Amino acid sequence: MNMEQLTQGEPLAFIFAFLIGLSMLLYAILDGYDLGVGILSSIVDEAHRDRMIASIGPFWDANETWLVLGVGLLLVAFPAAHGVVLTTLYLPVAVMLLALIFRGVSFDFRRKVAKKKQAAWNRNFFIGSLLVALSQGYMVGRFIIGFQEGLTAQLFACFFGLLVVAGYVLMGACWLILKAEGELQERAVGWARRAIWTMVLGAILSSLTAPFVDTRIYDRMFAFPEVTLLLAMPLISIMLTLLMHFILGILPMENDRLAWMPLAISIAIFVLGFLGLVYSFYPYIIPGQLLITDAAAAPESLKIILIGTAVVLPFLIGYTALAYWIFKGKASDLSYD
Template identity: 70%
Template structure:
């Protein structure tokens, strides 16, 4: 009996961790390619081709992390999956249609007659925008615990724009890493705008979060946990200031430090994500479902865990391989 209790605790937490890990990786990885999609509107071909070229070999695998995250939620916490996706029925559908158009535009834009190409470019941008907005909106709804009402809705919509700025930052810093010349200078400029938009949004959303969700309020003003919650925004601010001066100095001769902005924006994302998750714990659906009470049968979870542990090293291995094959500055992709 005691063993069962043990299993009933560590297994759900392991899966909550795996889901969080997949979602974070998704936000970072698809974040940069959605960001590139958002920014693609600001340039013309052939620069746009190079931008798309910088994400072409990766976007599909990036999106798979969403399938894994949602899939693990579905299999490990079916009750939570049904509850969350039921509450978010319409924004999920909107996001999916956005993902559809974003994803197929990659291929259609170079495979149709020239007069139609511009339209697919636009659908690529619009799809990326719809996906970013709806994902941000959904995170916002999650934060407010799906409460109805004008203030909660407004807060969620605001979160949508925050994620647009965040993905824009990821996209711009990815482009600093993967491009050169004029396009790279553009990317530096985009990054400088995006980072301040994102910081302003993040501060505003953090300050207002305790008022739209009382659970977060209690969390924030209870010691000693509060000291940790204060440290994280401070570190983020420090990173932002470093980023600001770094961007002022880029591009440098010999392309030095071109990877730094991307690394910093990933760090900010990770901090923000950890902060969010921390404010929810021990709930899997804020205020509704606890992690331990939502889990599926242990024997099935063990089967999945076994598979995950066996497959993960391979997965990481060939992901690194794919990124190595396409390392260096991006070019317009071609099939031959």
């Protein structure tokens, strides 16, 4: 690739890096809450479990489309990076894919098998949801430290896995606050209060470990003016966490007032966390290994892919928005008729 091609390809490379990041963020938010609901479904009785699963029924499979889009764009726009990621994370990726399949099968089978077998499929739905969340958190943890090896790196990835599980549980609980009523809504408030502080603990543990496994993150954390940006986002997150704790303390309210706010706050926390992670390894597509511009496909290929993405992306956004509009309001009883 000559210098002129490299210059022409740079804007396209950053456009695709943005689209991949956007897809992964939307996936984490949208599929995060339904994975959280799946994890929480293990601690309720059958009636509440059915209502919880009914709340995600119209959305859960479509939410996973954003993961497919993000991975697909990584493959075609940054094939070298895609190869590094899948080669290094082969085992957790395999676990995640098997868990996604297992979870999808369990979702349908749990109410369609004989009554005596339903408990096993309910348990399988929980296990699938938990394994997906844990594997995703572990992979993200490995990714943001550039796939470093060693005990400290593994601890960081494991702490980050627990952080993601707590984050998904928080999202799931906040989703149920919005979609449920009565006793289930009250229990969801309690789940959210415990999840938010568990997530804070996971964030502290992973943050304390991060400087010892990646000197680049350490340098940015304590260099000026980067330190001001990296401190601003955690401070805002702390303020949002305290606001969340206060709001959860007064919910539920009459006429379902402010039931939407915990979910909105949790989404804002996820967005801030995502922006902080992206900033920590920008301009790399593989932290410390591959720059965005170095890993990008040829400009001619990127132009063709961009045309296809411009056609597909509005349909995905439109379908997602339409589904949430049609099924707005409180969740109804689960039915397979």
